[in-house]
Amino acid sequence: MGASDKLKDYLRAREVYKDHIYNDNPQHPENGTRTIGYGHTGNVDAIASRYPQGLPREVAQSILDADMAPAEQIVRKHLKVPVTQGQFDALVDYAFNAGPGAFLSSPMLSHLNGGDAASAAKDFGTARITQKGVLVRGLQNRRADETGMFQTGDAVNKYGPR
Numbered sequence: 101m102g103a104s105d106k107l108k109d110y111l112r113a114r115e116v117y118k119d120h121i122y123n124d125n126p127q128h129p130e131n132g133t134r135t136i137g138y139g140h141t142g143n144v145d146a147i148a149s150r151y152p153q154g155l156p157r158e159v160a161q162s163i164l165d166a167d168m169a170p171a172e173q174i175v176r177k178h179l180k181v182p183v184t185q186g187q188f189d190a191l192v193d194y195a196f197n198a199g200p201g202a203f204l205s206s207p208m209l210s211h212l213n214g215g216d217a218a219s220a221a222k223d224f225g226t227a228r229i230t231q232k233g234v235l236v237r238g239l240q241n242r243r244a245d246e247t248g249m250f251q252t253g254d255a256v257n258k259y260g261p262r
Contacts, residue, residue: 103172107189110255111164111196114242115139119154131232138164171196174203180213186253187217190224190246197242198227221250 115138124139125132136144137160147155147163175191183191191212195203203209208223224247229239245255 101176101183101185101188103168103192104185104189106253107193107249108165108168110189110245110249111168111193112138112161114245115164117157117160119151119156119160121145121148125236125238127236136160138167140164140167168192168196170200171203174200178204178209178213181215183212184253186249186251187212189253190250193242193246193249194224194227197239202227221247224250 117138118136121134121136121144123129123132124135124141133141134144135141136147137155140147140160140163151159171192174195175188179188179191191203191208194206194208198206206223206227208220208227211217211223212220224243227243227246229235229243248255
């Protein structure tokens with residue numbers, strides 16, 4: 101199983117394409133991370149210098165696909181039970197957004213692998229919603245979207261407020 105086109109469309113809408121470096125936490129810039137393209141945080145200065153007129157959308161999409169690959173792999177490797185496409189997509193989105201360490205130590209993974217999908221769904225609501233100790237509305241919305249994906253195959257906020 102791999103990430104669906106629906107998840108990829110969601111990520112492109114959620115992450116929002118920006119062709120220049122930006123801060124991913126405009127509400128609290130001091131807590132944010134330098135970002136480019138569709139939420140890419142690695143080598144942003146090198147990427148920006150390679151594209152002084154702005155990062156082309158096609159290149160940003162390729163970077164996003166490459167960024168998602170490790171999240172897909174980690175979910176595949178550590179998932180021990182069959183899941184729906186929506187559940188897989190929600191787990192990949194969480195691993196992609198929160199990071200592999202957060203995913204591997206998440207109660208949702210333990211609950212799901214233990215056969216308790218209902219608890220796993222609830223776990224998204226209590227998962228990481230802060231950045232450097234500050235509550236981030238966009239992360240609250242992201243976890244709600246992941247809960248929706250997990251339960252119904254569709255994001256709750258439909259790319260709503262970040």
